[in-house]
Amino acid sequence: MPIDPSFVGRTYPPTAPYEVGREKIREFADAVGAAHPAHRDPAVAQALGHRDVFAPPTFPVVLTIGTSGSQVFDDPDLGIDFSRLVHGDQRFRYTRPVYAGDRLVCVCTIEDITHRAGNDFLVTRTELATETGEQVVTVWSKLVVRGEQ
């Protein structure tokens, strides 16, 4: 059954703050082969004009998978079959890097729902901002729910 397009515009409650740790940034940097010392050494990051070590560009998915993403996956109104889910597109627009020490809140909105050739396409937009409201990065994900063959 296609996902009901009337859920476009639905916005989920802000997630509990995620505190970005230096060691989490290091672990993620190791995993994507981000060798630059500015992901590991605060002195190097500060010498480059940053307040602390910062995360590689795709790090925000660590937050969106575990927080706002699960709000969408678990929404009974959408009824997404996780076993048929494919990641279609991903996009980031950065206001500034994610820094160690940031306490980030995700607000996820369903931006688009379409149905084409038996598949559902769902676009989410997640705004990551600090607890005090400083905008950090906007994350768009297009999820494809493959139709039953």
Added chain:
Amino acid sequence: MADETGHGQATASPNGLEAGAVLPPRTFRITRADLVRYAGASGDLNPIHWSERFATGVGLPGVIAHGMYTMGLAGQAVVEWAGDPAAVVEFGVRFTKPVAVPDDDTGTELVVSAVVKGVTPDGHAELALTAVCAGEKVLGQARAVVRGAGGTTG
């Protein structure tokens, strides 16, 4: 936008990424161990990225890399070309083909290349990326906008 560069606008960003420049390809080797490490670091524990039995059971050729791992590697190529790990202003891709990763010591190879499509009025370079694995393009509409050197925020 390459066709907008003829109106008195800069054709090179401050870090020397000139419109039309072809950037040196970056090659990444991907093994099963890399996928396990990425799964742990990212929290994406979907078994299609580590269990052959599960992956083939849902119709995949075998264990495949996380799309976000492929995008993460492409992002490393971008920051290396930009010469600044904080240079990325925008980054977007479409996942067009799965990256199959065999269960051996050599794994597979991802080659990421790019051309500079143009320089935006505020001096950012717009890159069009290509990512190829086993002869197939695994990312589509892959695009990054990077800040010129010296424009970092803090």
